[in-house]
Amino acid sequence: MLRMSGFSFAQARDPQHAVELFAGSDQAAWLAGGTDLLPAIKLKVQQPKLLIGLGQALPRTFEEQGGELVLGAGLRLSDLARRGPEPLAEAAASIAGPQIRAMGTLGGNVMLDTRCRFYNQSAHWREALGGCLKASGDICHVTGAPKSCVASQCADTIPALLVLGARLRLLSVEGPRELSLAEFLRYDGLRPHAVRPGELLTHVILPQRGGVGASAKLRPRGSIDFPLISMSAWARLEGPEARIEELRVAIGATNPQPKVLPGIEAYIGQPLDEERIQAIAEAAWMRTRPQGSLAGDVAWRRQVTRVFVARLLRRLRSQHQEIA
Numbered sequence: 044m045l046r047m048s049g050f051s052f053a054q055a056r057d058p059q060h061a062v063e064l065f066a067g068s069d070q071a072a073w074l075a076g077g078t079d080l081l082p083a084i085k086l087k088v089q090q091p092k093l094l095i096g097l098g099q100a101l102p103r104t105f106e107e108q109g110g111e112l113v114l115g116a117g118l119r120l121s122d123l124a125r126r127g128p129e130p131l132a133e134a135a136a137s138i139a140g141p142q143i144r145a146m147g148t149l150g151g152n153v154m155l156d157t158r159c160r161f162y163n164q165s166a167h168w169r170e171a172l173g174g175c176l177k178a179s180g181d182i183c184h185v186t187g188a189p190k191s192c193v194a195s196q197c198a199d200t201i202p203a204l205l206v207l208g209a210r211l212r213l214l215s216v217e218g219p220r221e222l223s224l225a226e227f228l229r230y231d232g233l234r235p236h237a238v239r240p241g242e243l244l245t246h247v248i249l250p251q252r253g254g255v256g257a258s259a260k261l262r263p264r265g266s267i268d269f270p271l272i273s274m275s276a277w278a279r280l281e282g283p284e285a286r287i288e289e290l291r292v293a294i295g296a297t298n299p300q301p302k303v304l305p306g307i308e309a310y311i312g313q314p315l316d317e318e319r320i321q322a323i324a325e326a327a328w329m330r331t332r333p334q335g336s337l338a339g340d341v342a343w344r345r346q347v348t349r350v351f352v353a354r355l356l357r358r359l360r361s362q363h364q365e366i367a
């Protein structure tokens with residue numbers, strides 16, 4: 044049986060109270076839905092001494108502000124799946140299973156740590172292997188080198204938020220600040236987020252409204268598993284030819300940093316027809332190099348990227364044709 048190590052607990056009343064409780068502690072952790080943190084404590088991949096409960100402290104609201112949609116970080120994944128804009132709703136609906144979506148939050152998903160088959164294991168398992176760069180060792184078992192950790196960013200909302208151009212609002216005792224999601228994500232499996240100690244994610248801001256969106260995910264079991272590939276696409280298309288005004292595709296669960304596929308701007312003004320769809324899918328294949336930090340053959344995961352991009356783009360075109 045996996046037992047949790049001891050910790051103390053403090054319940055925050057609101058975001059300001061939460062950051063004050065955290066201030067000065069180098070061993071505190073935020074506890075939102077706990078669906079990732081509590082298993083991580085059992086596996087001893089995280090061992091905080093103080094948990095700060097966010098249960099009632101974070102907003103769970105969908106608010107319109109100056110033409111933007113502002114989402115509270117405390118929104119449950121199940122709420123996002125029901126009421127979120129596409130492609131975020133479809134991405135949220137694909138996370139874990141219904142019980143976890145009812146507890147897990149948007150904030151906890153955005154702040155999800157990177158994952159690796161050599162790391163998300165029990166302490167005994169990791170010790171038997173001699174640890175790794177992310178767990179008191181000096182080598183990466185994926186690359187075989189002592190340099191960098193290539194654990195994968197598996198949070199399924201991230202590709203959707205990237206294509207929607209999301210910004211994050213963070214709060215610390217020094218006050219609030221905003222940064223774009225793209226600035227927040229780093230190619231570093233050890234420290235995948237550009238946050239300072241004690242910063243709390245309070246809101247996710249979506250400037251992008253309207254358009255058509257869709258998400259897709261490769262995973263071992265469709266009912267519950269983390270992704271082996273996670274992707275989202277969003278577009279603004281025009282007229283019966285589905286001419287591209289804006290189009291973004293983002294791919295996650297391949298390495299520490301999900302990214303928007305570059306080069307698609309070249310297709311602006313052109314119809315989203317089968318020829319362009321194949322060309323963009325080919326470009327996605329060329330530019331995707333999944334790391335072996337997740338299970339599943341790397342070449343197969345790369346091939347799936349091409350197939351999924353083509354399917355997503357066809358779905359965007361059909362959605363547009365239905366509403367046009």
Ligand SMILES: Cc1cc2nc3c(=O)[nH]c(=O)nc-3n(C[C@H](O)[C@H](O)[C@H](O)COP(=O)(O)OP(=O)(O)OC[C@H]3O[C@@H](n4cnc5c(N)ncnc54)[C@H](O)[C@@H]3O)c2cc1C
Pocket residue numbers: 072073074075076077078079080081082097101116120137138139140143146147148149150151152153154155156197198199200242243244245267268269270
């Ligand atoms: C069986 C199983 C399957 C899963 N499948 C998936 C999956 O398919 N896709 C997926 O994306 N996830 C999956 N998860 C992981 C998890 O359930 C989700 O990522 C969920 O959204 C985490 O949210 P939470 O509120 O429970 O976060 P918590 O577990 O409470 O926290 C997660 C991390 O975020 C930090 N944190 C939480 N809220 C904030 C905040 N507001 N500001 C700053 N830091 C914060 C915590 O300190 C912690 O480090 C799965 C988990 C399990 C157990």
Ligand code: SF4
Pocket residue numbers: 158159160161162175176177178182183184185186191192193194232336
């Ligand atoms: S990618 Fe390498 S260093 Fe990172 S968790 Fe996996 S084995 Fe460890």
